[in-house]
Amino acid sequence: MxxxxxxxxxxxxxxxxxxxxxxxxxxxxxxxxxxxxxxxxxxxxxxxxxxxxxxxxxxxxxxxxxxxxxxxxxxxxxxxxxxxxxxxxxxxxxxxxxxxxxxxxxxxxxxxxxxxxxxxxxxxxxxxxxxxxxxxxxxxxxxxxxxxxxxxxxxxxxxxxxxxxxxxxxxxxxxxxxxxxxxxxxxxxxxxxxxxxxxxxxxxxxxxxxxxxxxxxxxxxxxxxxxxxxxxxxxxxxxxxxxxxxxTLHIRLDRAQENTLKVAKFLDNNPKIEKVYYVGLENFDGYELNKKQATGFGATLSFRVKDKSLIEKILNNVKVIRFAESLGGVETLITYPITQTHSEIPEEIKKRLGVDEYLLRLSVGIENVDDLINDLDNAIGK
Structure with missing residues (x-):
């Protein structure tokens, strides 16, 4: 049988x-x-x-x-x-x-x-x-x-x-x-x-x-x-x-997704962040469609800062989160798409999409989520 x-x-x-x-x-x-x-x-x-x-x-x-x-x-x-x-x-x-x-x-x-x-x-x-x-x-x-x-x-x-x-x-x-x-x-x-x-x-x-x-x-x-x-x-x-x-794919993804939603909500409520792009946020444009065709939201998000000078400050001051290309691992990584993963995309397409000097991408791992949020909070500053 x-x-x-x-x-x-x-x-x-x-x-x-x-x-x-x-x-x-x-x-x-x-x-x-x-x-x-x-x-x-x-x-x-x-x-x-x-x-x-x-x-x-x-x-x-x-x-x-x-x-x-x-x-x-x-x-x-x-x-x-x-x-x-x-x-x-x-x-x-x-x-x-x-x-x-x-x-x-x-x-x-x-x-x-x-x-x-x-x-x-x-x-x-x-x-x-x-x-x-x-x-x-x-x-x-x-x-x-x-x-x-x-x-x-x-x-x-x-x-x-x-x-x-x-x-x-x-x-x-x-x-x-x-x-x-x-x-x-x-x-x-x-x-x-x-x-x-x-x-x-x-x-x-x-x-x-x-x-x-x-x-x-x-x-x-x-x-x-x-x-x-x-x-x-x-x-x-x-x-x-x-x-x-x-x-361990299912265990890692569930934990990472749980962390990602908490990080996304923290960023969404931070006055220095203009917008958070995460499928798991209920106010995100693709939320309902993703729920229809998928059973999860994943562990990757992007966010836009209001002040461009904050980009360098965040990238220089994160301690738990690593400034590195790639995504999907147990460690949380932060990436600057305009100079890293998307540097060769034509300027007109990047401008239309919003891939600019104000955008960062996070691949959230399975660390303690409070450590991740505190790390971002300290890097962003008051």
């Missing part, structure tokens, strides 16, 4: 429940580049780790199960996963993207692959009319982040999926911020889900990883071919680190 397992149980045990050959509870790190054949045309199923490795396979299958997909593919970084998706297209193809998204994604589409003839249009994907108006005869896909980075804009995945279906387009959703614990885009109509596994999946700021999850066998086969051919594959050790991180 097959027992239906919950998210938490799959996360803790993985799809295999450990190593069936030895009984090891912690799935082994198969630190091998190549595998011996038992004879001519008699492979063990593993030939060369760029093609597949048992540790990476366990990680991929575990994430696929959590995300509700048929298969997942592990990459060396999140950007490598996005690059593999781009390689599904050819010169002359057109892709529509969220205008508020990770700066590295923007750079890939607007610079690197523009040189190869790929066309990209960045629109406000919270407005379905803008999406439809951007569709051309050569449009092949839509790429969205929700909540977006760093302004936390929420896009209606089901509505965009319907547009994609009507126009025979692929829908790619970057689910890094909420992870499959809080949001499952495939169940809402997405064709491909992307993760920067460096962030919440790994959860400890000690690895680089990226993942693609999909249901369509043709898409998966094409992506696996790209994956093996381009070589940006997830290493056995980093695969194991992601597996370890996933075991």
């Amino acid at each position: 097959t027992i239906k397992k919950s998210f938490e149980t799959i996360a803790v045990n993985g799809v295999s429940g450990g190593d069936r050959r030895t009984g090891a509870i912690s799935f082994p790190i198969y630190q091998s580049a190549t595998f011996r054949h038992n004879g001519l045309n008699n492979s063990t199923g593993y030939d060369y780790s760029r093609a597949q490795n048992p540790t990476r396979e366990e990680t991929e299958k575990t994430l696929a199960s959590l995300e509700g997909g048929n298969e997942a593919i592990g990459f060396s970084t999140g950007v490598a996963a996005i690059t593999a998706c781009i390689n599904l297209f050819k010169a002359g193809d057109h892709v529509i993207l969220s205008d508020d998204l990770y700066g590295g994604t923007y750079r890939l589409f607007s610079e690197t692959y523009k040189e190869f003839g790929l066309e990209a249009t960045f629109v406000d994907t919270t407005d379905t009319t803008s999406i439809v108006e951007a569709i051309n005869e050569n449009t092949k896909a839509m790429f969205i982040e929700t909540p977006s980075n760093p302004m936390m804009k929420v896009t209606d995945i089901k509505a965009v999926a319907q547009i994609a279906k009507e126009h025979d387009l692929l829908l790619v959703v970057d689910n890094t911020f909420l992870t499959p614990y809080y949001q499952r885009p495939l169940e809402l109509g997405a064709d491909i889900v992307i993760h920067s596994g460096t962030k919440f999946l790994g959860g400890h700021h000690d690895l680089l990883a990226g993942f693609i999850v999909a249901n369509d066998n043709n898409i998966i086969e094409r992506l696996r071919r790209i994956h093996m051919s381009t070589g940006a594959t997830l290493s056995p050790f980093d695969s194991w680190l992601v597996l370890r991180g996933i075991k």
